[in-house]
Every structure is written in structure tokens, then in C-alpha cells.
Amino acid sequence: MKTLFIRIITFFNTVRSKIAFYPTLVALGGVITAFGMMIIENEGVSRALVESFPKLLIEDGDTALTIMSACIGGLISMMVFSFSMVMLLLSQASSNFSPRLLPGLISDKTHQIILGLYLGTIMYNIFTLFSIEPTDEKYTLPGLSILFGIFLTILCLCAFIYFIHNISQSIQINNILDTIYDTSKERLNAIIEKEKSKDTSLIENFPDTENWHSYTAPETGYFQNISFSNIQDICEEQKTKLHVTVPQGVFALQHRTFFKSEKELDEETINKIFSNINFARGELIGDNYILAFKQMTEIIVKAMSPGINDPGTAINAIDYITELFALRMKKRDSGILISNDVAFLKMAIVTFRELLYNVMASIRTYCKHDPIIVQKLILMLTYLKEQKGCDASYTExxxxxLENLIIDAERSFENEYDIQAIRNLSELN
Structure with missing residues (x-):
């Protein structure tokens, strides 16, 4: 039951990131509302309303048809324009910053709900239009349904104004970086919180897994999620320990070892373990904080490319990635999970050294020629060295x-003044 629940949650999170998710739900809501209003109209609500508030309702069938047709045509034009704006946003973000940003922008709930509101109102007005006859008079017209359709159309106009404002904000790099930072920070804090108050002796004494029994992944894809509680139950039932050899968020290949077990497992247990592990064809920061470092690194590299040449964006991204690294330094590199004073699972992770190297190697390659960016990177690394209570290997x-950055910069700079400036800055810090 737990496995089914985890899979449902994972499926929902994956589908929710699709651009058509909320529009489809809201459109379905519009159709249901239209049929609901037809049922209400059959109870004579409009007849009672026209007697009490005659000025609110339309008195002629031809006028009602004209108004509803105009609402439908206008909403379709507005929806097409809004979808065009979304595609333009995605195109600009991909070309100016990084294609990896697209899943996050597509999954923006605000844009999806507004587009869904357009579609739902169109569907509602179309089905309401079916119930209108040109010969209808005010006592036989579905007046309340028409009035509600007009209200929804006005609401769509207000939503369109907000949509233009919101989409102009979404393309700004500061807002993109802020969203990436907040999502990854939330994920990292959750991981760090799980590591608190754990017995470090259990981590240090975890057995060597080199000679354990190896098992391969049944399918390829990004290792997205794992149900730790279910895996713990399996380990207790089989009296074994597991070592997942693929870091979360990394692409798992078939016929390559995915996990190891202290004891040999039967086919049923292996299938049960893999049923609690999810593979996907895409990556989400909410599942893998490492993706935030990748995205920010690509933004920095893209900003410093000759076609873009935007050092201001690179500096902003370095500021955010500095804070993420400082937070990452609070996390241990062990990857060992403990429950009930038992270390039952070892997860392969991207160590701090590997993560820092992967980020700095890319940035050094493409940004070492710019003195301002190099100085900013030196300040970032010295700030990280000043963090207290961190593992000594992180400081190393x-x-x-820092040494590699200075060496590359000195080889790239042609001006002796620039070389001396970074030397002075590194010595000062």
C-alpha cells in the first residue's frame, strides 16, 4: 500500500510539471459547470431572477447569441496570444540562460491556471451557447448561465492583465535564480535535518560493500525517488543492509550495478526493492538539489559566452551559488541512513569535493579570461573557507x-595589473 501511495505521489509530481496539467483540469471544470448550470436552469432559477432583477438578464435570444459568440471569439484570440507569450518566454530562457530552466518555467502554476481559466471559460460559453435559441425570450432564456459566462469573461480579462505582468517578471534572471535557490534550499534543509542527532559511530562502522551481491537496474532513466521507509522494512525483514551505488538524480543504465546487498536476495525481494524506486526521463530540483548547481553553472557559462557577454548575470548567479555551497557544507558526505539505531542503507552521493570541482571546472574554462568574474570567484571561495564547523576535507x-583558479587566471590574463590584482586579493583573503 505504501509503495502504491509513493508511486501515485511521484506520478502526480511528474504530471504536475507538464504545461497542460492545470489547463486540462480547469477546462474539465468549465464543462462540468456548464452542465451543472443547465440542471439549475431547469429548476426555473432564471425565471425567478428575471422577475426580481430584470436589468441583470438579457431579454432577447439573438442578443444573447451575439454576446456569447463575441466572448468565445475574444477569449480564443486572447488564449492564442497568451500561449504565444509562454512559448516566447521559454525560447528566450533557453537561448539566453539554459535549456535546463524550461521544466521549472513550464511548471509555473500561475501561468497554467490562467491559461486553464481561458480554456475553461471558452468551454463553458460554448456549452451554454448550445442551450440558446434565437427565438427565446427573457422568460425562456438561460439568463443566469449567460450572466455567469459574461462574469467569467470579465475575470479572464483581469487575469490576462496579471498574466502580462507575471510573465514579464518570470523572464528576469533575478527571479529565475531566486526560484531555483529557494527550491534547492528547501530540499537541502530537509536532507540536513534528517542527518541531525545521528550516531556518527554507526556511520564510521558501516561495513565495506566491495564484495556484496550486486544487482542491476531493470530500466534506464534518472534515479528520481526512493521510499526509505519501505526499503527499511525490507532490510529488517531480510536482515540485510543495502548500498545504492548510483547517486540520486544521476542517469541509471541497464546492466550496470544499481545496488548491492549484504546478503543474497531472491527475485521477489529484488522486484520489491525496485518497486520502491522511481526512474524518470527528466530532472526536478525538488528531487535533486544537485540540479540547482548545474543550472546556475550553465547560466554563468552561457552569460559569459561571446554571443551573450553578460557578466552582470554571471555575478548574480555566483552570489546565489555561493550561498548554496555554504548550505551544502552543513551536509555530511556519508550518505548513510540510520533508523532505530541501525544503519540500514548507504546511498551513493555526489561529494562536496566532486560538486565543487564540477562547478568550478566549467566556470574556470569559460570565465578565466574575465578579471571581474575571477575576483568574484576568489571572494566566493574565501567566503566558503571561513565557514565554521565543517569537515576538514571541505576546506581542503x-x-x-582556489589555487587552480589563480593558476588558470594568471595564464589567461595578458595585463600584469590584472594578474597582480588577483594575487593581492587571494593573499588578502
Whole structure:
């Protein structure tokens, strides 16, 4: 039952990121509302309303048809324009920043709900139009349904104004970076919180897994999620420990070892373990905070490319990635999960040294020629070195990257003044 629930949640999270998810739901709501209003109209609501508030309702069938047709045509034009704006936003974000940003922008609920409101109102007005006859008079017209359709159309006009404002904000790099940072920060804090108050002796004494029994993945895809509680139950039932050899968020290949077990497992248990592991064809920051570092790195590299040449954006991204690294330094590199004073699972992770190298290697390659960016990176690394209470290996990794950055910069700079400036800055810090 737990496995089914986890799979339903994962499926919902995946589908929710699709641009058609909320529009489809709201459109379906519009159709249901139209049929609901037809049922209400059969109870004579419009007849009672026209006697009490005659000025609110339309008195002629031809006028009603004209108004509803105009509402439908106008909404279709507005929806086409809005979808065009979304496609333009995605195109600009992909070309100016990074294609990896597209899933996050597509899954923006505000845009989806507004587009869904357009579609739902169109569907409602179309089905309401079916119930109108040109010969209808005010006592036989579905007056309340028509009035509600006009109200929804006015609401769509207000939503369109907000849509233009929101989409102009969404394309701004500061807002994009802020969204990436907030999502990854929430994910990292959740992981760090799970590591608190754990017995470090259990981590240090976790057995060597080199000679354990190996098992391969049944399918390819990004290792997205794992149900730790269910895996724990399986480990207790089989009296074994597991070692997942593929880091979460990394693409898993068939016929390559995916996990190891301390004891040999039967086919049923293996299938049960994989039923609690989800593979996907895409990546989400909510599932893998490493993706945030990748996205910010690509934004920095793209901003410093000759076709873009935008050091201001690169500096903004470095500021955000600095805070993410500082937060990552609070997380241990063990990847060992403990429950009820038992270390039952070891997860392969991207270590801090690997993560820092992957980020800095890309940035150094494409940004080492710019003195301002190099100085900003030196300030970032020295700030990270000043973090207290972190593992000594983290500080060693930062020192190594700082030395590599200075070496690459000195080889790239042609002006002696620039070389001396970064030397002075590194010595000062």
C-alpha cells in the first residue's frame, strides 16, 4: 500500500510539471459547470431572477447569441496570444540562460491556471451557447448561465492583465535564480535535518560493500525517488543492509550495478526493492538539489559566452551559488541512513569535493579570461573557507580550487595589473 501511495505521489509530481496539467483540469471544470448550470436552469432559477432583477438578464435570444459568440471569439484570440507569450518566454530562457530552466518555467502554476481559466471559460460559453435559441425570450432564456459566462469573461480579462505582468517578471534572471535557490534550499534543509542527532559511530562502522551481491537496474532513466521507509522494512525483514551505488538524480543504465546487498536476495525481494524506486526521463530540483548547481553553472557559462557577454548575470548567479555551497557544507558526505539505531542503507552521493570541482571546472574554462568574474570567484571561495564547523576535507577542496583558479587566471590574463590584482586579493583573503 505504501509503495502504491509513493508511486501515485511521484506520478502526480511528474504530471504536475507538464504545461497542460492545470489547463486540462480547469477546462474539465468549465464543462462540468456548464452542465451543472443547465440542471439549475431547469429548476426555473432564471425565471425567478428575471422577475426580481430584470436589468441583470438579457431579454432577447439573438442578443444573447451575439454576446456569447463575441466572448468565445475574444477569449480564443486572447488564449492564442497568451500561449504565444509562454512559448516566447521559454525560447528566450533557453537561448539566453539554459535549456535546463524550461521544466521549472513550464511548471509555473500561475501561468497554467490562467491559461486553464481561458480554456475553461471558452468551454463553458460554448456549452451554454448550445442551450440558446434565437427565438427565446427573457422568460425562456438561460439568463443566469449567460450572466455567469459574461462574469467569467470579465475575470479572464483581469487575469490576462496579471498574466502580462507575471510573465514579464518570470523572464528576469533575478527571479529565475531566486526560484531555483529557494527550491534547492528547501530540499537541502530537509536532507540536513534528517542527518541531525545521528550516531556518527554507526556511520564510521558501516561495513565495506566491495564484495556484496550486486544487482542491476531493470530500466534506464534518472534515479528520481526512493521510499526509505519501505526499503527499511525490507532490510529488517531480510536482515540485510543495502548500498545504492548510483547517486540520486544521476542517469541509471541497464546492466550496470544499481545496488548491492549484504546478503543474497531472491527475485521477489529484488522486484520489491525496485518497486520502491522511481526512474524518470527528466530532472526536478525538488528531487535533486544537485540540479540547482548545474543550472546556475550553465547560466554563468552561457552569460559569459561571446554571443551573450553578460557578466552582470554571471555575478548574480555566483552570489546565489555561493550561498548554496555554504548550505551544502552543513551536509555530511556519508550518505548513510540510520533508523532505530541501525544503519540500514548507504546511498551513493555526489561529494562536496566532486560538486565543487564540477562547478568550478566549467566556470574556470569559460570565465578565466574575465578579471571581474575571477575576483568574484576568489571572494566566493574565501567566503566558503571561513565557514565554521565543517569537515576538514571541505576546506581542503576549497583551497585546491582556489589555487587552480589563480593558476588558470594568471595564464589567461595578458595585463600584469590584472594578474597582480588577483594575487593581492587571494593573499588578502
Amino acid at each position: 577542496a576549497i583551497t585546491t580550487e
